[in-house]
Amino acid sequence: PALPAPDMEAVDQALRNTLAAGAPGALARISEGGRALSATEGVSDKVTGAAMDTRARFRIGSVTKTFSTVVLLQLVDEKKIELDTPVNHYLPGLLPDDRITVRHLLTHRSGLSDYTNAMFDKTVPGFEAVRNKVFTYRELVDLSLAEPRTGEPGAAYQYSNTNFVVVGMLIEKATGKPVAKEYERRIIKPLKLRDTSYVHPGTQIAGLHTHGYLTPDEAGAPLVDSTEQTVSWAQSAGAMISSPADLSTFMSALVGGRLVAPQLLDQMLTMTPTDAAGTRFYGLGLRRYDLSCGTSVYGHTGTVQGFYTYAFTTRDGRRSVTAMANTSNRGVANTALGATLEGAFCGKKPA
Numbered sequence: 131p132a133l134p135a136p137d138m139e140a141v142d143q144a145l146r147n148t149l150a151a152g153a154p155g156a157l158a159r160i161s162e163g164g165r166a167l168s169a170t171e172g173v174s175d176k177v178t179g180a181a182m183d184t185r186a187r188f189r190i191g192s193v194t195k196t197f198s199t200v201v202l203l204q205l206v207d208e209k210k211i212e213l214d215t216p217v218n219h220y221l222p223g224l225l226p227d228d229r230i231t232v233r234h235l236l237t238h239r240s241g242l243s244d245y246t247n248a249m250f251d252k253t254v255p256g257f258e259a260v261r262n263k264v265f266t267y268r269e270l271v272d273l274s275l276a277e278p279r280t281g282e283p284g285a286a287y288q289y290s291n292t293n294f295v296v297v298g299m300l301i302e303k304a305t306g307k308p309v310a311k312e313y314e315r316r317i318i319k320p321l322k323l324r325d326t327s328y329v330h331p332g333t334q335i336a337g338l339h340t341h342g343y344l345t346p347d348e349a350g351a352p353l354v355d356s357t358e359q360t361v362s363w364a365q366s367a368g369a370m371i372s373s374p375a376d377l378s379t380f381m382s383a384l385v386g387g388r389l390v391a392p393q394l395l396d397q398m399l400t401m402t403p404t405d406a407a408g409t410r411f412y413g414l415g416l417r418r419y420d421l422s423c424g425t426s427v428y429g430h431t432g433t434v435q436g437f438y439t440y441a442f443t444t445r446d447g448r449r450s451v452t453a454m455a456n457t458s459n460r461g462v463a464n465t466a467l468g469a470t471l472e473g474a475f476c477g478k479k480p481a
């Protein structure tokens with residue numbers, strides 16, 4: 131059934147609420163049938179006062195995980211990697227448990243702890259300590275292995291960046307190439323994503339881009355411009371740069387079967403619940419949200435210092451939405467921003 135028209139009033143109200151919750155700016159871009167509806171509020175640069183611009187690039191954080199999953203599943207299709215084979219078969223001795231499989235990584239069921247919890251326990255000091263640092267994948271995995279594991283392999287969903295750092299290692303081992311090359315060759319070029327790039331360890335966002343502002347833990351403390359960083363603490367788990375239009379192109383191409391073989395896309399879309407309400411799910415490097423109007427949308431969220439992103443599409447890929455606020459560590463901003471999805475996909479609420 132065709133979706134109701136987006137409720138742009140509700141979308142814009144969600145953006146205004148996001149600013150009221152502390153974001154300097156927020157945007158939403160809805161693409162459908164070759165047309166786009168956009169809404170922006172506030173500023174993309176607190177110094178110049180430049181307005182938020184849906185054409186501008188920004189850091190997408192963990193939406194990168196879906197790009198990494200696509201590359202890995204293409205390698206599975208090419209018989210270079212098997213989903214239910216232990217990671218240590220490909221990377222001998224890396225993990226302390228031979229039972230951890232490639233699939234456990236993509237479903238966040240490996241039990242490997244997330245090193246970023248300790249790394250960013252104190253938000254601004256943690257960020258300042260790593261913003262110009264360059265880590266090897268191995269160093270990031272070792273940070274995780276220094277902490278207790280969160281459970282037995284396969285036992286439970288427990289989100290961990292470590293899983294997708296290991297995915298990056300698998301991609302580089304199987305291809306002999308840096309992940310940047312594989313993203314470029316397998317996704318960015320074929321889809322003509324002109325505003326999407328994997329930059330590591332450079333700290334700049336090239337071209338027209340939005341500034342991101344990290345909200346400190348201390349109430350009332352000034353926001354920190356966190357736009358420039360290596361994102362080396364995340365790499366294949368979160369270092370991608372993109373734009374609202376490119377993310378919608380990517381997500382609708384993904385569900386439309388243009389990136390991953392049908393039987394592997396089915397596995398990507400095979401979801402397990404991640405919340406008590408039973409409206410949030412995770413498959414292989416992909417989230418599903420069940421919205422209040424009964425529509426299920428597929429995509430990923432991203433939190434990287436100064437940017438919070440939602441990038442979702444309908445199962446048929448006909449309507450795709452990117453929403454972004456240029457602050458992070460501000461839970462309410464994320465919650466307010468999330469309401470854009472309801473307006474964009476569910477349309478006007480019944481009176």
Ligand SMILES: CC1(C)S[C@@H]2[C@H](NC(=O)CCCC[C@H](NC(=O)C[NH3+])C(=O)[O-])C(=O)N2[C@H]1C(=O)[O-]
Pocket residue numbers: 190191192193246250251252253254256289291344368431432433434435436437458459460
């Ligand atoms: C599961 C998440 C939320 S966390 C994960 C990843 N982002 C990170 O791991 C960075 C976390 C710290 C970022 C920082 N927060 C603090 O420092 C708090 N002390 C901030 O808000 O900028 C990403 O992106 N994912 C999000 C996702 O997938 O939605």
